[in-house]
Amino acid sequence: MHFSKWGKFVYLIVIACAVPAMVRADGETQPGRDGKQPVDEAYTAKIRKYTTQPFFSSPLVDYLPASKNVPTPEVVLGDVAGAPGILPYAEDVYKYMRLLEKATPRVKVYSIGTTEEGREMIAVAVSSEANLKNLEQNHERLARLADPRTIHLDDAEADKLVAQAVPVYYITGTIHSPETGAPTALMELVYRLAVDESLYIREIRDGVITLITPVVEVDGRDRIVDIYKWHLAHPKEFYPPLIYWGKYVAHDNNRDAMAMTLKLTQNVLNTYAAWDAQVLHDLHESVPYLYDNTVGDGPYNAWVDPILVDEWQMIGSRNVADMTKFGMPGVFTHGNFDTWSPGYLMFLAAMHNGISRLYETFGNGGADTLERTLEPDEYARTWYRANPPLPKAMWSQRNNNNYEETGLLTSLHYFNENKRLFLKNFYLKSKRSIQKPAAEGPAAYVLPADDPRASIQADLLRVMLRQHVEISRASSAFQVNLPAKKEKKKPKAGGETEDKPKTPPAPTTRDFPEGSYVIRMDQPYSRVADALLDYQYWSPEDPQSTPYDDTAWTLGEMFGVQVVRVTDAKALAVPMERVRELKPVGGVQGEGTVFAIENHAEPGLATLRYRMKDATIEAAEEGFEAGGRKFGRGTFLVRGVSRGDLDTATTSLNLHAVALSAAPTVKTHPVRAPRIAYIHTWLSTQAEGWWRMALDELQIPYDYMSTQAIAQIPDLNAKYDVILFPPVGWNSNPTAIIQGLPTTWGNPLPWLNTPETPNLVGKNDSTPDMRPGLGWDGVAKLQNFVAKGGLLLTTTDTSQFAISIGLTNGVTASSSDKMKIVGAVVGTRVVDAASPITYGYDEKVSAFCDNGPIFSVNSMLGSRRRRLGPEGGARPTGRGTKDDPDFVVGRISTEAPEQPEHETWEVPSPTDEQLHNNPRVIPPASRARVILRYADEKDLLISGLVQGGRDIAQHPAVLDVPSGAGHVVLFSINPIYRGETENTYSLVLNTLLNFDSLNAGRKAAEK
């Protein structure tokens, strides 16, 4: 065996440190207390008291070592970690961590940023005094392993660093606010790691830097603690459900690791990357008793390194083994979590050359001790869960803390024992990311400089920068070879396939202009760029029939900008410069007093409209030519504004304006900034939260109110032009939206700031009682608003609501048992390019779809048009060949009138028979206008899982339905979702800006 100088030295130190008496016959260090170190007897007695069964604990946590100078969590909590009735605010957790920092050189606290509501996030480092003293020097080593380009991909050099470096294991707590146990478990864990002198803990302390963010969702933590305090003060009453967690999203805060729109995601990745950590381990509570979902189930994300897959298996299996030996029931690592989507917080590590881990432990959603009864599938013994949880048990927050701490300590210990392997793997995963162009490819992704949607392109590139991906800009034009497209074999008449063409198709080339953006795949974080920009395919035959989350995310499609996957390594030889910040490029060109801004469905256009309050802005209803260039339909014509002001505004928004000497003679209508009422329910706010975030970022003002509040406004039309009703998500159906939660029993559920609940409301909404819904008065208000000329915009479940309350004549919505479109990217087609809603879009629009609903349209009330069985119109049995007319013997033949034909998405014209004395026929001007439809079945799948797509193929995806004097605009796709769908934002924004001209370009049916 060859030892480097350093390696030998380290090896000798390890030998010298080992205390033989504490090492077992199996070569493992004995877990458990050091007999020589005194125990904090009072604290230990309480740990045992609050643990409901001895087997819900372990030798690692059933005692607390005493310290003369380091305070236990009791100084802040007033009791031990996991005690009943005790949930600390983030502030208290931080206070304790900072007390530890003062008391021991083994703890350091770092501020890592703030939340949307301005609360601090922290990271706590705990390790030996020496490790924390040498942080900088150690980080230099880790940084070189993290970026092997710095050591010229030299494995021998890497081995030297691996032998010397101390790895960083990053733990994150309570991202999901109702999962409340982690903060106290982590307070105690830091104490143990700093104080415990047992060999087992010393090995961790000396060998690893444990980094901990005890509270990830700080805004939500303070709210759930408020609610818990309210519950303690009103023990016999129902307590309010946690309707808001963070400012914008609830449970989806753990689905933000792709677009990285939330501060918590950004702060955690920045910390992970700044420390060059090897592991990101995120703590959750929803499964008994400890599901280490690291291994989970397939399909695994296609872009992770197989080295990581092995690491998952190693760590997961060992974790189960260690806890099983302690006799702790219900610890397992396989289960129904698939590792496909990279949207989870912990997956930041999987996509950045680390190890992602996630625990589901068991919690009671607060600190009450409760008897918990499980479902049969939760306590069943299975092949992967040999010692399952108990069918019924008293469960305490202390039990939860025992499991979390024991799981983490055994993980840390195992990780330390094998840290050279994991550090080497960390280097290898990074190296293999850099070698991607020569291995699996591609060489690069290129975003062309001439993409007409520059502002959206910049937003997509900003996502990449948030992901710490390196972006470069080509300093000259260049050409690459694109792989030849394989011709699909066309079936011959007899079912055989045609012979291959004699000559293989020639490779095509593609030219990119100077200034095109190049995302090189020979960089350490190429993996995440590849995963986010590539396409996904989830086979309908996959053994996993219940995808855990979205099946697709292809960001180029969802942002609607060109992203070219280039396999030709020539792309890497192009002269280019690193881009560290995307400065907006725009402004006004030319001279004149009328300014034209081409419409490419960029969201910044809406911002511009609101920002330039006094400007006159009109939209061209047709394309036109002016100043020697062509402008498309929907072009903004801006007047009454100074060139300087417009230049400033367009520059900051990455928009280009052209000054014209005279206004073009094209038909126009005003583009106005509507007064928006934005409604949410008290059932769920997460799906709408993504909409709120998008509007806030675009600086589009709106009045945010609940269904209860809108029902109280006497004259909606006097106050608002548009009512925006984004999707509800969980618990939504028309009845629930109207009725809310039951009010005939139970107590009011206040969502108010009170002395007991000072943090509940934050900057969101409040109510003395969350239970009442929109109510029938509210329904009447909405109906009246639309009837009098208002515009109501709805999506997915709120579209179903609008249909079910009778606001949309001739429109039905259905679902299909056979269809499975699970968070996929689908193709849609513009049907009516003259509608202002589609201004700036090309014919093909990629959109996010999660199972519809399936809209159908008709020209009559009361009938449903459904595609059941074969299409009609086939000839019946009779004389002649298939295409011949039949005859009737003895009668002169009469030709049958032609059946009117229509496409699936079209409103069928009523027949003369149907028109006869029929009040149910909707007059042409009142029929639904089909704006966008789903693509044909064969073109529906763009990315992800589309199964049974024929049931929604060709059906309308966006409808503009005249209703009284107003309009209801219905979406079946979700146009604003998780910060990932900027391509479809402007379908909503166009609707807003053209609220009083939606009939522009409308062609009425003849009859």
Ligand SMILES: [Zn+2]
């Ligand atoms: Zn969770």
